[in-house]
Amino acid sequence: MLSGIPDVECRRIQVIEHRTQGHANFCWGNAFDYASRAFYLPRFAPTLVWSGLIGHHFIEAYHALGEPRYLEIAESVGQFIINDIPRMRSKKGLCLSYIPQEMVAVHNANLLGARLLAELWKETGWDTYLEFASDAVRYSVAAQLENGAWYYGEEQKYHWIDNWHTAYNLDSILQFQRSTGSTEFEQDMLRGIVFYRDHFFRSDGAARYYWDRDYKIDIQSCSQAIDTLLSFGVFLHNDDYLATAKRVADWTLHNMQDPSGYFYLWKNSLFTNRTPTFHWGAATMFYALSHLLTESHCYEN
Secondary structure (H helix, E strand, C coil), rough: CCCCCCHHHHHHHHHHHCCCCCCCCCCEECCCCEECCCEEECCEECHHHHHHHHHHHHHHHHHHHHHHHHHHHHHHHHHHHHCCCCEECCEEEEECCCCCCCEEHHHHHHHHHHHHHHHHHHHHHHHHHHHHHHHHHHHHHHHHCCCCCCCCCCCHHHHCCEEHHHHHHHHHHHHHHHHCCCCCCCCHHHHHHHHHHHCCEEECEEEECCCCCCCCCCCCCHHHHHHHHHHHHHCCHHHHHHHHHHHHHHHHHHHCCCCCCEEEEEEEECCCCCCCHHHHHHHHHHHHHHHHHHHHHHHHH
C-alpha cells in the first residue's frame, strides 16, 4: 500500500488515478485492448458499462464513509454519460450507447447508465438525471420479450439471451425503482426475474450462461447470479432466492475454484478454461461471496 494509507483507501486512489484521460469528466475503460461481437476498443477507451459500475460504487463509498469527494466523482460520471455518450431516441424511449465513439445500442449498458443516473437524482434532486434514467429504462423495458427475457441488443447480431447480462438488466431496474420510488416498471421487472430464476440454473446449482442449454458455464454468470438472487430475495422477502444463491455459491466453490484459491474462467462439457482473471473471476466472486455472507448473517439473525 501507499505509505501511511490503508489498503482500501489506496485502492480507491488507484481507481481515481486510472481514469481514462482526455475526457473532462470521470470515466473508465479496460486496461487492455478489447474485441467483442459488438466493437473493438483500444486500451483505456471508456465504456458506459465500466463507468456506470464504478460510479455506482463511488456512491456506495460515499454512503459508507461520508466522503463528499466520492459523490463528486459519481456526479462527474453522470456528466460524462449526459455529455459524452451518444443516445438514440425512438418512440420506445432513449437508449444510451455502450461507447462514446459511436452509437452501440446494448440493453445492459443502457440500463447500467440509467441506474447511475437514477442514483444521482436521489442524491442531488437534479431532474435531468431522472428524465434520462426514466427514458432509458423505458426503452429497454419496451424491448423485453413476451417470456420476460431480453436479447443482448436489438440488432440481429445481438439476438442471444445470456445469464449475467440479463442479471445486469434486472439489477439496474431494481435499483432504479429503489432510487426513484417509481413502480412504473415493477411488473416488467418481476416478469424478468421469474424468467431468470426459472431458466438459468441447473438443479445442482450451476449457473448456465445461456437460458436454453446447460453449457457453457462461466464465472461471471456464477458470481452475478449470487448477487442478483440475493438482491431480489431481499426485495421480495423470498427465502427461496437466498437458498438458490447458496446453491450457486456451493456449486461454484466446488467446481470453479482452483485449489490455490482463484476461480476458473469457464467450463463446457469437455474442457475447463483455468485462466485466472481479475475482473471476471476474482473481483466478481469476492463481491458476490461478501454479499452472500452479509445476507446470510441477516437471515440467521
